[in-house]
Amino acid sequence: MDPRKLAPTLRDVATLAGVSTTIASRVLNDDPVVRVRDETRARILEAAATLGYTPHGVARSLRTSRSDAIGLIMHNLTSPMNTTVLDGVRGRCAEAGYVTLLADSEQLATDSGRLRSFLARGRLDGVILHVGHGYHDKLIADVSRHVPAVLVNSDGSGSVPTARLDDVAAGRTATEHLVALGHAAICFIGGPAEAITSLGRQRGYEEVLREAYPDARVDVISAGWTDELGEDAARQLLSRPQLPTAIVVANAVTAAGVLTVLRQAGINVPNDVSVVGIHDAWFAKHLAVSLTTVRLPLFELGAMAADLLLSTLAGKPTPMNALIVDPPPVLVVRESTAPPRPASHA
Amino acid sequence: MDPRKLAPTLRDVATLAGVSTTIASRVLNDDPVVRVRDETRARILEAAATLGYTPHGVARSLRTSRSDAIGLIMHNLTSPMNTTVLDGVRGRCAEAGYVTLLADSEQLATDSGRLRSFLARGRLDGVILHVGHGYHDKLIADVSRHVPAVLVNSDGSGSVPTARLDDVAAGRTATEHLVALGHAAICFIGGPAEAITSLGRQRGYEEVLREAYPDARVDVISAGWTDELGEDAARQLLSRPQLPTAIVVANAVTAAGVLTVLRQAGINVPNDVSVVGIHDAWFAKHLAVSLTTVRLPLFELGAMAADLLLSTLAGKPTPMNALIVDPPPVLVVRESTAPPRPASHA
C-alpha cells in the first residue's frame, strides 16, 4: 500500500555495493572532487539501479537546508492572464531544478495558520508573490520576513525585488492607436482603483491624450479585472447622455464584459465606438466583436520573477526593479477599432 | 539576508521556557494525551511567541514521514477548465491542511530527471494526476509506483482511484436540447480522438440521436481542446456541400473557434446553424454569439479527486471510481441555439 515503507535507502545501496554511505552518496551525486575506482563506481551505480533507489528529498533538505522548492502565492488564478504568468514562473523554475508550490493569496492572507504551514521552515527556498490589492502589504511583509521573496506587478515599497510589465507603454500603445485613427473623446476603463498596473496603463493613456489634445478631457472609470465589472462600467457609460467615440480597457477580461453590454444595447463596435483592450489573450479574437489588443509579455514576466528569485537564492546581486521591456507591447489590430464616424450632429 | 539561519529552533524555545524539547513539542502540537501544569504550558507558549518560533517542516517530515503536501500533475494548465479543476483540488487540500505542488505533465513525462526530483521520497504524500492523452500511461505507472495516486478524467485501467465527470449525461443534455428544438442533422465536434471525456460526451450524443431518430446519421469530427482546432473543424464543416442544422461541441474553448469561423464565413448562428458547447466557462456569454452550454461541476471534480486521495492517505476504504453526479449537468440557454429554419429546399 505504502511504497515508501519499503523504499531502499542510501545505506541499502552502500551495503549492497559493499561500500560506505559516504562514497555511495558522493558517487550518486557525482561529486566532482571525489576520485573513486571505476570499478567501485560501477558497483554503486549498479546497486542503486537494481534497488531502484530514489534519494529521500526530505532528509537531503534537512541536511543541506535547501529544498529546491519555491512557493508561488497567486491571486485570482482563474484569470487567463495570471495563468500565463504562472506558466512562466513554473517553467523557469523547473528548468533550474526547482519545484513549485502553489497557494492562493486570499486564503493565506486571511488564515494565518495556513500561511504558517505554507512557510514552514525548510520547505521553501523562496517565494514569488503575485497578489492583488487588498491584504497584500501585510502578506508581503509576513512572507518576506521568513524567506527571500520577489514580487510580481506589485508595489514592493523598495524592500523586495519586483518584476513589472511596462504598463505605461501599454497604455500609450493602446491610446496612440486610437488617436492615430482620429479619436479624441476617449474613455479609460481601468482595473481596481488601487491596482498599480491599472494606474500605469492609465498614466500612459493620459500622457498620450494630453500630448495629442492639450486640453482634452481625461475620462476614467474604475472597474476591476472581471467581466462582470466590465459590464457594470459599460452600463455606466450607457447611462450618459453621450458616449465617447473610443474606449481603452485596461484588461481583456474586462473588455469582454464591455463588448457584450455594448452588443446588448445595440451599439455598433467599431462604428459607434471603438474598443481596444490590454492583454492579447486567446479569447480576444472570439469576443462579441473581435478585439484589438495590446500584447504584453506575461510569460516573460513570470520567467523574470523566477530569475530574480533564483538569482537572489544564488547569492548574486539582484536588481530591485525589473521592468520587462523585451518584447515591448505590440498592438494587435482586429475589428473592434476604426476611425470615428464623421461628426453626424452638433 | 537569510532569515532561516537565525530562525529559533524547538530547543531554543525549550531552553527559554526551562523545559525539555519533549514537552515543548507536545505542548506546541497540543498533544491531547499529555497533561502538563498550566503554568508550564503557559511558559512554553510564551517562549514560542517571544521567539517567533515556527516549526521546521522538513525536520518534522523526516521524523513523521508525512509531508502534508500533495502533488498535482496537470496537463494544459492554460485551459480555463483545467484551472477550475485545479482550484477545486487546491481548495480542498488546503482545507485539509495540505499544500499543493504543481507540475506540468508534459515536462514530467518527457524528462525523467524532473519526474524523479518531483517524486523525491518524502516530499509528497500523494499525487493527483490530471493528464491528457499521450504519455500518460507510462507516467501514471511511474507515479503510482512511488506514491499513492488518484486520477482525474483519465482511464485508470482499474488500478488507481479515478474521479470523473458524467460525460455521457453532458453529451445527452446538449443533444436533447437540440432534438427538442427540432434538429435532426446534428454534428458532434469532439476533443482528441483518444480523450476519454470526449468519447463519453460523444456516446451521450449518439444515444440521444439514435433514440430520437433510429436511423439518423451519426456525424462526428475529431478536433481537440483548443480554439484553433475548433476553427479547423469548422472549416472542415464549411467545405461540405451541406451544413448540419446544429452542432454539439465537446468543449467551450473549441466552440469559441467554431463560432468565430462561422461568423467569418457569414453563417448566422443560430438561424443557419445552432451550436451548443460543453462547459459553462465565464467567456461563453461573450463569444461571437453568446453560447448555449452545459454546465459541468469542474470545481467539484477537483475537490472529489482531492477527497479520494485524502481518504486513501487516511487509510480509509476508497472507491475506485467516483462519478460526479451532483450537481448534474445543467443546460444554460443563450443565443446560439434556436429551432432549425423551416425546410427551405429539397
Place this chain on the structure above:
DNA sequence: TTGTAAGCGTTATCAG
C-alpha cells in the same frame, strides 16, 4: 581511494 561519525530539527519511546 575509502570509511567514521557528527549532526540537520523533530517526534516517539521509555523511564523517572
Place this chain on the structure above:
DNA sequence: CTGATAACGCTTACAA
C-alpha cells in the same frame, strides 16, 4: 507531570 535518548536518511568534515 517531565526528561533523556534514539531515530528519521542524508551530506560532509575529518581520518585512515
